[in-house]
Amino acid sequence: MTQTRIQTLSVGLPKTIQHGGKPVTTGIYKAPVSGRVSANVDGLAGDGQADLSVHGGRDKAIYVYPHDHYATWSRELNTAGLEPAQFGENLTVSGLSEQNVTLGATYRFGSVVAVVAQPRLPCFKLGIRMGDEHFPARFLQSGRLGFYLRVEKEGETGVGDSFELLDRPAHGVTIHALWHFVFRDAAHAETANEYFELLPYLDEGWQRRLRLKAIAAADTP
Numbered sequence: 001m002t003q004t005r006i007q008t009l010s011v012g013l014p015k016t017i018q019h020g021g022k023p024v025t026t027g028i029y030k031a032p033v034s035g036r037v038s039a040n041v042d043g044l045a046g047d048g049q050a051d052l053s054v055h056g057g058r059d060k061a062i063y064v065y066p067h068d069h070y071a072t073w074s075r076e077l078n079t080a081g082l083e084p085a086q087f088g089e090n091l092t093v094s095g096l097s098e099q100n101v102t103l104g105a106t107y108r109f110g111s112v113v114a115v116v117a118q119p120r121l122p123c124f125k126l127g128i129r130m131g132d133e134h135f136p137a138r139f140l141q142s143g144r145l146g147f148y149l150r151v152e153k154e155g156e157t158g159v160g161d162s163f164e165l166l167d168r169p170a171h172g173v174t175i176h177a178l179w180h181f182v183f184r185d186a187a188h189a190e191t192a193n194e195y196f197e198l199l200p201y202l203d204e205g206w207q208r209r210l211r212l213k214a215i216a217a218a219d220t221p
Helices: 069-077 124-130 135-142 175-183 189-198 204-219
Strands: 006-011 015-019 022-026 037-040 062-066 091-093 106-109 112-119 147-153 155-157 164-167
Touching (some): 022 124, 112 155, 175 189, 189 204
Parallel strands (some): 062 091
Antiparallel strands (some): 006 091, 037 155, 106 112, 112 147
């Protein structure tokens, strides 16, 4: 059985770059760090986001991406040049996937305790990071989104720490299940409304998509 461990821990503060002849401020460029790093309700020490309406904040304090996806993306993109934190994540973790991570699950890594709050919805800045403006759409359609954590107990963590599952909600809704319902399944108002009740930390982007699902179901003869 694959051990669930932090393979890379990365942070970075927002910086301004030129894109399309205009300045763009982004926090997507992260760099690996060694040693122990403190985590609080706002995220990891030394990390920051440019637009808190999209990234960061209480329910997006730490972004986690499955390590195994790197091999998949390397094959699909036909490149061996993916860098650490290529997708803007803070923690690159082995042994996790969207199929086995439940929304609302509680994990401990180092002395930090955190809850899985929501999947990521990529913005155009991921396209800047990848050098491909179409990549965010491809990333979203792949379902390989990673997920955000809400820190419940502040502490310290570092590379090599195990990612220990402490509690998993009975509802069983995984990152993959939410993505599949929103982007793949036919509209079901009952399921959309149920997700609203079960998943309290979803941001406006996910809530809006669930509302659209419910509206579409209501309009279906």
